[in-house]
Amino acid sequence: MTTSTNAGRSGPADEARGREKLWGPYLSERQWGTVREDYSAGGDAWSAFPHDHARSRAYRWGEDGLGGICDEKQRLCFALALWNGRDPILKERAFGLTNGEGNHGEDVKEYYFYLDSTPSHSYLKYLYKYPQAEFPYNDLVATNQARGRHEFEYELLDTGVFDDDRYFDVTVEYAKASPEDILIRITAEHRGPDEATLHLLPTLWFRNTWSWQDGGGATAPRLSATRTPAGTTALRADHPALGSYELRCGGQVPLLFTENETNSERLSGTPNPSPYVKDGIGRYVVNGEDSAVNPAQEGTKAAAHYTLTIPAGGAESTRLRLAPAGSSMPLTRDFDTVFRDRRAEADAFYRELTPDGASEDEARVLRQALAGMLWSKQYYSFDVENWLAGHGLDPWTAPGRAVRNGAWFHMACDDIISMPDKWEYPWFAAWDLAFHTVALSVVDLSFAKDQLELLLRDTYLHPNGQVPAYEWNFADVNPPVHAWAAYFVYTLEELRTGNADRAFLDRVFQKLLTNFTWWVNRKDPSGRNLFQGGFLGLDNIGVFDRSAQLPTGGYLEQADGTAWMALYCQTMLQIALELVRHDPAGYEDHVLKFAEHFLWIAAAMERTGGDGLWDEEDGFFYDVLRLPDGQATRLKVRSMVGLLPLCAATVLRPGQLAGVRGLGDRLRRFVDRHPSLAPGLAEALAGAEDGPRLLSVVDEKRLVRVLSRLLSEDEFLSPYGIRALSRYHADHPYTFGVDGTEHRVGYLPAESDSGMFGGNSNWRGPVWFPANALVIRGLLNLYAFYGDDLTVECPTGSGVRMNLFEVASEISTRLTRLFLRDENGHRPMYGGQRKFQDDPHWRDLLSFHEYFHGDNGAGIGAAHQTGWTGLVATLMTFFGTVTPEHFRTWPARKET
Incomplete structure (x- = not known):
């Protein structure tokens, strides 16, 4: 073999x-x-x-x-x-x-x-x-x-x-x-x-x-x-x-x-x-x-x-x-020979994946991260109709009582699936799986593509277009990152092999059209292009349980939900621009559709005033609570919710828009009809014809203001990545009173003290890899547009100025530092566990935790959630091979 x-x-x-x-x-x-x-x-x-x-x-x-x-x-x-x-x-x-x-x-x-x-x-x-x-x-x-x-x-x-x-x-x-x-x-x-x-x-x-x-x-x-x-x-x-x-x-x-x-x-x-x-x-x-x-x-x-x-x-x-x-x-027979050959082949395979110049310890981290990804495959069988029948339900009669997943009779799972953690989470989760494919693409492109298509099959995707979230509640809502992951994997395969698998991209795109429509119809109830979605994978990050009825009544307009939809539009636009080159008649209308959707969302996010998501005084995005009487209140929690708008930044390659017949004229007519949207399109149309085009929900001024908080070590910038909540809230917890009950959000760098979502997951301070990966992705796209002309202090107040590529690389370095031995030979991820730090039979055994302590980097939560924490392998291979010169092939933005 x-x-x-x-x-x-x-x-x-x-x-x-x-x-x-x-x-x-x-x-x-x-x-x-x-x-x-x-x-x-x-x-x-x-x-x-x-x-x-x-x-x-x-x-x-x-x-x-x-x-x-x-x-x-x-x-x-x-x-x-x-x-x-x-x-x-x-x-x-x-x-x-x-x-x-x-x-x-x-x-x-x-x-x-x-x-x-x-x-x-x-x-x-x-x-x-x-x-x-x-x-x-x-x-x-x-x-x-x-x-x-x-x-x-x-x-x-x-x-x-x-x-x-x-x-x-x-x-x-x-x-x-x-x-x-x-x-x-x-x-x-x-x-x-x-x-x-x-x-x-x-x-x-x-x-x-x-x-x-x-x-x-x-x-x-x-x-x-x-x-x-x-x-x-x-x-x-x-x-x-x-x-x-x-x-x-x-x-x-x-x-x-x-x-x-x-x-x-x-x-x-x-x-x-x-x-x-x-x-x-x-x-x-x-x-x-x-x-x-x-x-x-x-x-x-x-x-x-x-x-x-x-x-x-x-x-x-x-x-x-x-x-x-x-x-x-x-x-x-041949027992030792087979083991020797298979081991030698594995060594050669990982040696080729490891960037030149990587240390022995870095190579170890990369290999164990990817091994964890591959071991975390699991056979998953679940015929929901059969299971519901065991609870006395069938699809043709109205249920007399509520039963978990009672509207998902169509689901019939019988597949090998990448799991977040085969002990704590031995079932698929939609947004986890998208991040898994980004990590898996480093080691197994074909399996990554299969996984992306899996949840879009008719045996998984609901007839109404919803992607099933996870086993405990298929009807819950995970962030819509499937399109981004599919485009990433498609692009990576083309760069590595020269094979542009447009058939794969087209199949994914057609199914995601249904899912995008579900989002627009279900999660923008006011029709104002400001989206809800519930907890959106961020568990207890908010003041309230965002998946439950609010104690105040009314509803939330979510900064993260709206940012996710902006990114969804951007990625669907990228895919449509890729496909339109080979089928103009079939995809030109889709290009315009997603360009217009993005402009509406960007304009909604840019709104100032007392009821907008952007707070001019703080220079930050917040959720807005809309009360039944029409009043609106910003929930001023400085969290990942307000950082995610940075991630909705996408650069279109030179000439992409020009290749669509009449697109420029159609977009300009659209803006003429809706002059309030002009700021959202200004930078997308700026620059020379052969220059890049930026789609972003933040302009340069707002970008710099948000980055000043993101890169502050007193707020989001941990020695080990970006915290999910600003350390500002350690001394200044946010409180909101409802009927004599105080709802409170304070900085919690480790485990949660809240029972919200079971209390086993905490987005109120720790470092999470998926959100960090998207921040890095946004920064790289912004660098591709602004180039070396835009620099910021990193860390804030240090006097050290970096361009956005260098900022992205610095965040990546802090993340990978979690797993590497420091000057004392200790790995931050193992905190004060002396056995793991000092014992020669333990110290090189790595766990890829669900999330990490916001101050000291200790691993927390599920110990084997290599799924999305396996993104460390993607970061190591990317920053081990890519330099700013790869982005400088695109001319920097010119003033217009």
């Missing part, structure tokens, strides 16, 4: 042809506690299916495991299971706190790391740190429940189970000899001072579809023991659709079989039809229940049971091979 390493033209990304990606890391880290598995009347998914049920209850819509793989439809799964001789249960899946169990909630309490992956998953590497002491399940819950929101979370390291290095580093590696011939090496390294025993149970099982799909009663696939050469053990997997496979295991090792069926007796006191149920292997190993496994050596779930006694500082490796049944390939 060969792997080209040319990242620009071919390579592991292009192994997707045929069956190269049939097997991959598509197994979730958590299936319990998801909406898909929740059939309760109350809709509390976490309580309806807790971790305590997961080992005993068969899932319907997916599976989970440790460091696992599965086929692309998750019919057959493989993962690790472990036991240290002390735990009360087999360690088969990651444990974490539900929203009601922790002071911050929804937080995995395990240490595992995605260390390597090629795009085709020809090589994969995963590390899990397993304590030798009893895993402190109850301690983690009880202690975190007792802590308040203002206290630190109680983490696994805090419990003492890693003291004296009494733990195992368990590494699993996969190397493909061919697309369906997968070599597996599991290495357990003992870090502690005394000999210790580890029970290692590589587990193979079928997802249970036979007992409930198509009315149930289907014949179940089977696992069974099979004859093997001396010195090995094997089990056979027969599936009617997938075919037959064998898992060959090194050594004469016991095989344990049970059924992937719910243990109803344990969960509800109902007798089981068979003694062999999902938790049977765990009960056999942990509790010594010999009758819990099938002596006939068959079932739908099976494990090889290795008992490893490892000396202090020692290691044991176990070899396995998953391959089609009937293959004559022995377990060990």
